[in-house]
Amino acid sequence: MMWDPRMEGMPAGDLKRLQYRLLKTLVYRLYSFSPFYHDRMKEAGTHPDDIRSLEDITKLPFMYKSDLRDNYPDRIFTASQDELVRYHVSSGTTGKPTVVGYTANDLESWTTSLARSLTACGLGRGDVMQVSYGYGLFTGGLGLHYGAERIGATVLPIGTGNTERQIELMQDLHVTAIACTPSYLVHIGETANRMGISIRNDTDLRVGILGAEPWSEGIRTTLQNELGIRVYDIYGTSELSGPMFTECTEQQGIHIWGDIAYPEIIDPESGEHLPPGEKGELVMTVLKKEALPMIRYRIGDITSIDDSVCACGRTSPRIMRIQGRVDDMLIVRGINVFPSQVEHTLMGIPEVVGSAFQIEVDRRGALDSMLVRVEMSKDAFSDKITDLMKVKAKVTHDLRNSLNVAADVELVAPGTLPRFEGKAKRVIDRRVY
Amino acid sequence: MAEKKYIIKQISIFSENKPGRLASIAHALEEAGINILAFSIAEANGFGVVRALVNRPDAAHETLTSMGFMVSFTDVIAVRMRDEPGGLFEIARILGEAGINIEYSYAYSGKEGAVLILRIDRVEEGVRQILQAGGEVLISDLFQ
Numbered sequence: 007m008m009w010d011p012r013m014e015g016m017p018a019g020d021l022k023r024l025q026y027r028l029l030k031t032l033v034y035r036l037y038s039f040s041p042f043y044h045d046r047m048k049e050a051g052t053h054p055d056d057i058r059s060l061e062d063i064t065k066l067p068f069m070y071k072s073d074l075r076d077n078y079p080d081r082i083f084t085a086s087q088d089e090l091v092r093y094h095v096s097s098g099t100t101g102k103p104t105v106v107g108y109t110a111n112d113l114e115s116w117t118t119s120l121a122r123s124l125t126a127c128g129l130g131r132g133d134v135m136q137v138s139y140g141y142g143l144f145t146g147g148l149g150l151h152y153g154a155e156r157i158g159a160t161v162l163p164i165g166t167g168n169t170e171r172q173i174e175l176m177q178d179l180h181v182t183a184i185a186c187t188p189s190y191l192v193h194i195g196e197t198a199n200r201m202g203i204s205i206r207n208d209t210d211l212r213v214g215i216l217g218a219e220p221w222s223e224g225i226r227t228t229l230q231n232e233l234g235i236r237v238y239d240i241y242g243t244s245e246l247s248g249p250m251f252t253e254c255t256e257q258q259g260i261h262i263w264g265d266i267a268y269p270e271i272i273d274p275e276s277g278e279h280l281p282p283g284e285k286g287e288l289v290m291t292v293l294k295k296e297a298l299p300m301i302r303y304r305i306g307d308i309t310s311i312d313d314s315v316c317a318c319g320r321t322s323p324r325i326m327r328i329q330g331r332v333d334d335m336l337i338v339r340g341i342n343v344f345p346s347q348v349e350h351t352l353m354g355i356p357e358v359v360g361s362a363f364q365i366e367v368d369r370r371g372a373l374d375s376m377l378v379r380v381e382m383s384k385d386a387f388s389d390k391i392t393d394l395m396k397v398k399a400k401v402t403h404d405l406r407n408s409l410n411v412a413a414d415v416e417l418v419a420p421g422t423l424p425r426f427e428g429k430a431k432r433v434i435d436r437r438v439y
Numbered sequence: 440m441a442e443k444k445y446i447i448k449q450i451s452i453f454s455e456n457k458p459g460r461l462a463s464i465a466h467a468l469e470e471a472g473i474n475i476l477a478f479s480i481a482e483a484n485g486f487g488v489v490r491a492l493v494n495r496p497d498a499a500h501e502t503l504t505s506m507g508f509m510v511s512f513t514d515v516i517a518v519r520m521r522d523e524p525g526g527l528f529e530i531a532r533i534l535g536e537a538g539i540n541i542e543y544s545y546a547y548s549g550k551e552g553a554v555l556i557l558r559i560d561r562v563e564e565g566v567r568q569i570l571q572a573g574g575e576v577l578i579s580d581l582f583q
Contacts, residue, residue: 382453387509389451389490389558390542391483398483416485419453419509
């Protein structure tokens with residue numbers, strides 16, 4: 007089942023022509039009306055007339071997250087405030103948050119994207135979707151909410167938390183689909199077990215739309231086997247609008263609707279465009295965006311593109327499961343963690359050497375675990391175990407407070423962790439996606 | 440102060456809880472010709488503290504520090520115990536009644552009898568109390 011068969015099944019040649027037309031229009035519009043983009047293109051030595059084919063997109067300059075931060079809150083918006091109908095704001099983990107504005111058309115295109123995606127996951131009229139993503143400034147809740155309503159599903163806008171009630175309502179209202187983070191679904195499964203409820207036998211749940219954190223095929227298999235449902239990966243970021251794209255029932259990559267966005271893969275070092283199948287940094291151009299245009303936006307996620315026609319018949323390219331990040335950001339249990347934050351916290355604790363630390367991330371079962379190795383400062387050494395345990399407890403507490411996620415802490419002797427001459431490599435991430 | 444001669448410099452070494460750590464400490468002391476007279480390991484989750492009485496504490500400190508170990512000196516005392524039931528109780532009772540806290544201790548029972556190594560919160564007062572009660576505190580020269 008396709009939501010919009012004409013668009014989703016459009017022959018590749020036609021789709022390319024459509025994408026080229028949309029890109030050309032977008033570039034002309036921005037060159038004329040966006041001082042930010044006008045300057046960027048001038049710096050890059052590219053005029054809109056230089057864009058003569060879809061491939062010429064590589065002549066356009068990249069956009070970075072820092073561009074949004076540097077222009078906080080709305081200096082690169084190309085819609086005036088009276089045209090905006092909504093704001094979403096990122097959490098601002100690394101400093102200033104980023105603000106995304108939406109015109110009515112932006113919301114429409116977001117909703118359309120998800121209507122196609124949810125349909126591709128086999129959902130529609132008659133389904134009851136429990137939206138267990140956060141509502142509010144975070145894009146997950148409202149994004150899925152409107153997408154599910156659009157396809158005629160019944161929405162249970164429950165948000166996050168209160169897991170027992172989530173399970174109770176799941177039973178009472180015959181919920182068939184849930185949208186949440188993969189780790190939350192694992193938690194729901196475990197909680198249900200404790201309550202003596204089997205998701206497989208005692209509920210009508212059959213589909214999970216899971217995202218907002220990296221997860222693996224292993225978790226998919228576990229969740230599908232244990233809960234007796236099908237779970238699908240969803241992709242998006244607030245800069246693109248929010249969660250926008252999902253897999254189809256084939257589970258062979260995430261469909262990026264060609265008339266909405268144009269994905270590229272580049273070599274993160276050289277910026278060179280890479281062919282389908284090669285792994286690199288995902289760069290997205292949102293072809294229809296009014297309030298906050300995104301051209302060649304470097305999201306920083308590592309993946310590859312498959313542009314062959316999917317077994318489901320959809321022609322849009324698919325991106326593979328996200329395999330990591332270009333920058334040093336980690337996502338641990340759904341929370342963004344930057345090594346710089348860890349360093350900042352440790353610097354505030356005189357008993358440890360803040361500049362020398364190591365982060366190890368593993369996955370134990372379905373849950374991420376993070377270990378921070380910290381060197382004790384010489385002066386803090388006491389031969390009393392209780393004193394050392396106090397230092398350890400303090401580091402654990404302070405990290406938990408600043409990162410919003412718990413980390414195990416290991417104290418090591420000063421001078422024993424690796425030192426770096428160039429860029430420090432402080433993170434060992436052993437998770438497999 | 441008279442009690443000073445009873446105060447022994449124990450070396451304390453921070454050690455990660457990993458295979459081979461103790462071996463490298465012991466090997467270094469051997470190379471430097473340092474004899475270990477009494478010894479204990481306190482362990483917590485992920486790390487431990489090796490405590491030792493050695494014949495040449497300054498040399499041990501220098502050797503281990505140069506190898507990158509975190510080493511410190513701690514003042515401890517050694518008390519002769521009756522090597523029979525009640526021996527430990529006698530000493531613990533004296534300190535307890537004097538309101539002196541034992542932070543940790545370890546013991547050995549050798550050919551010259553049983554010895555209790557104590558780290559207490561008020562060292563000189565502890566020595567005084569034990570001596571007054573008729574106990575025997577070993578002078579540090581016996582070790583170092």
